[in-house]
Amino acid sequence: MSKQPSPAFGIVVGLAAAFAVWAVLWLSTARTDSQLERACKALIEGADLEEIVVELGREGYRPGCSLESSPEGAPRDPGGGLPCTTVTVGSLVDFPYLCEGADCSLYWRINDVACLVELDAAALTLESAAFMTLGARAAGVE
Amino acid sequence: MTDPSLCALCPRLCRYACPVAQGTADEGATPTSMAQAWRAAKAGDLPWKAAADVLSRCTGCMACKAPCELEQDVPSYLYEARAEAWTNGAVPDGAALMHRRYLDSGNPFGADLTSSLREHGDDDDFERKGRVLFWPGCRSLHEQPDLVAGLMPIFRALGADHVSLPARKETPCCGAPLRAIGDDAGFQVAIAANQQYFNRQRTWITPSGECLNAVREGYPSTGNAITAEVLHLSEFLLFFAEQLADLGHAAYVHRAENGLPAPQVVVFDSCGVGRRAGRGDAIYGVLEAALGSAPPSFAPSPGRTVCCGAGDFHDLRRPDAAAQTADWAAAQGVAPPGSWLVTTDAGCMGSLRGRLPGVEVYDLVGFLVAWLGPVVTTGAKASTPAPSGLKANG
Numbered sequence: 001m002s003k004q005p006s007p008a009f010g011i012v013v014g015l016a017a018a019f020a021v022w023a024v025l026w027l028s029t030a031r032t033d034s035q036l037e038r039a040c041k042a043l044i045e046g047a048d049l050e051e052i053v054v055e056l057g058r059e060g061y062r063p064g065c066s067l068e069s070s071p072e073g074a075p076r077d078p079g080g081g082l083p084c085t086t087v088t089v090g091s092l093v094d095f096p097y098l099c100e101g102a103d104c105s106l107y108w109r110i111n112d113v114a115c116l117v118e119l120d121a122a123a124l125t126l127e128s129a130a131f132m133t134l135g136a137r138a139a140g141v142e
Numbered sequence: 143m144t145d146p147s148l149c150a151l152c153p154r155l156c157r158y159a160c161p162v163a164q165g166t167a168d169e170g171a172t173p174t175s176m177a178q179a180w181r182a183a184k185a186g187d188l189p190w191k192a193a194a195d196v197l198s199r200c201t202g203c204m205a206c207k208a209p210c211e212l213e214q215d216v217p218s219y220l221y222e223a224r225a226e227a228w229t230n231g232a233v234p235d236g237a238a239l240m241h242r243r244y245l246d247s248g249n250p251f252g253a254d255l256t257s258s259l260r261e262h263g264d265d266d267d268f269e270r271k272g273r274v275l276f277w278p279g280c281r282s283l284h285e286q287p288d289l290v291a292g293l294m295p296i297f298r299a300l301g302a303d304h305v306s307l308p309a310r311k312e313t314p315c316c317g318a319p320l321r322a323i324g325d326d327a328g329f330q331v332a333i334a335a336n337q338q339y340f341n342r343q344r345t346w347i348t349p350s351g352e353c354l355n356a357v358r359e360g361y362p363s364t365g366n367a368i369t370a371e372v373l374h375l376s377e378f379l380l381f382f383a384e385q386l387a388d389l390g391h392a393a394y395v396h397r398a399e400n401g402l403p404a405p406q407v408v409v410f411d412s413c414g415v416g417r418r419a420g421r422g423d424a425i426y427g428v429l430e431a432a433l434g435s436a437p438p439s440f441a442p443s444p445g446r447t448v449c450c451g452a453g454d455f456h457d458l459r460r461p462d463a464a465a466q467t468a469d470w471a472a473a474q475g476v477a478p479p480g481s482w483l484v485t486t487d488a489g490c491m492g493s494l495r496g497r498l499p500g501v502e503v504y505d506l507v508g509f510l511v512a513w514l515g516p517v518v519t520t521g522a523k524a525s526t527p528a529p530s531g532l533k534a535n536g
Contacts, residue, residue: 062334062338064336064337064338065335066335081335081339098338098339100270100309101269101270101309105338107337107341109337111365112365114369116338116341118342132369134366134367134368134369
């Protein structure tokens with residue numbers, strides 16, 4: 001007669017599995033958070049904008065402007081604001097971003113951290129960057 | 143902590159405090175009835191369409207909070223309840239109409255608000271000179287674009303020349319109307335359109351209680367906090383109290399020279415700015431600076447706001463009930479004929495106009511333009527230098 005596994009063993013295994021899933025999810029979130037934080041702080045310290053934009057890519061990127069054509073099935077845009085300006089940066093083709101006159105900016109947001117990059121519209125170079133923990137004080141340089 | 147079941151099982155202890163229930167004699171407008179409708183719909187005992195109709199009867203004024211021993215935040219759970227009704231396809235007719243207009247025009251009025259503001263403003267008003275954005279809110283843009291533009295020269299005369307209007311080809315709403323009707327996905331889209339723009343500012347100011355609360359509590363509730371300093375217009379103007387006093391004195395002189403008496407001003411403490419946002423005191427400081435003495439409140443007792451019936455766009459969603467609520471509100475206080483009634487929230491202007499005989503109804507924008515505008519157009523500027531070191535400065 002085979003021995004039945006004890007209920008306590010099942011509970012322990014179940015909890016361990018749940019913990020493992022949670023840990024994987026937590027680590028992946030923490031990785032993207034810290035990647036954004038590292039990239040944004042590198043920009044503040046004078047890193048090359050193009051490299052950072054290419055590195056960060058579109059993950060967490062929020063153009064904050066109205067794309068003329070939305071892909072089918074995308075959420076509708078009841079008041080999208082200004083039309084997007086687009087640029088091709090390295091491997092990123094037609095990268096959309098927000099300009100208000102000569103003031104342009106790029107904005108990334110992953111979970112509770114955000115990076116706001118202000119650009120010189122003509123030269124497409126960094127004017128300032130701010131790393132923000134939303135709900136807390138923003139830190140940055142001008 | 144909010145638990146709607148507590149309201150559903152409460153014997154309507156807050157009934158007398160609910161302005162909609164009082165103004166419309168509608169028991170269905172009480173928090174108890176709304177919570178019961180939500181519970182019944184969740185349990186499958188009431189069609190969602192019927193529940194959505196009941197859930198739409200609140201203005202979010204929070205008058206029910208004071209007499210509630212259990213400190214229930216009724217507006218917050220109603221947003222959740224309406225969103226659940228929305229996802230079940232239940233949208234009251236008034237909300238559906240407002241939503242359709244929003245989709246067509248980007249605002250709940252179905253009007254071209256961007257053009258109307260641009261017609262009245264100067265190019266300089268839209269130029270970004272500092273990082274202080276004056277966000278009028280779509281209701282002000284609809285009801286008084288001329289006065290919104292007319293406030294800009296007053297900002298400059300006060301020394302707040304770094305304030306700019308939204309420089310956008312499409313002037314959007316903050317999304318408050320979508321939040322009010324439970325369209326969470328639409329509200330998220332509006333936030334996505336605005337968040338970067340707002341976070342580029344150091345200070346974001348509005349005369350609208352609806353936008354103030356949407357940005358102050360609604361954006362963070364969806365995980366989209368705004369890092370800019372979020373202020374009601376009155377809070378921002380308090381930084382310029384001395385300059386307001388300079389211009390206010392000049393306004394008295396100007397009116398006297400033109401044979402006009404000084405107006406008697408009464409404050410209508412709107413719920414959205416006072417009870418809801420907890421920022422209702424600043425307007426008294428602003429008006430005291432501009433007038434030389436603190437004005438009385440329309441409310442029967444200090445700190446007790448009176449709901450005008452328009453909160454959470456109730457006047458667009460349920461115009462008849464909102465009108466009855468406004469009638470009730472107008473009967474709750476005293477504003478003598480010939481006086482100026484200044485509402486803290488731009489949302490209350492339309493509701494109160496015409497309901498108090500002989501009384502001019504303004505919001506803070508309208509008051510400033512009416513009181514200081516004539517003297518500013520003569521070229522007057524505040525003689526006291528603008529305060530330095532403000533976060534508000536460029």
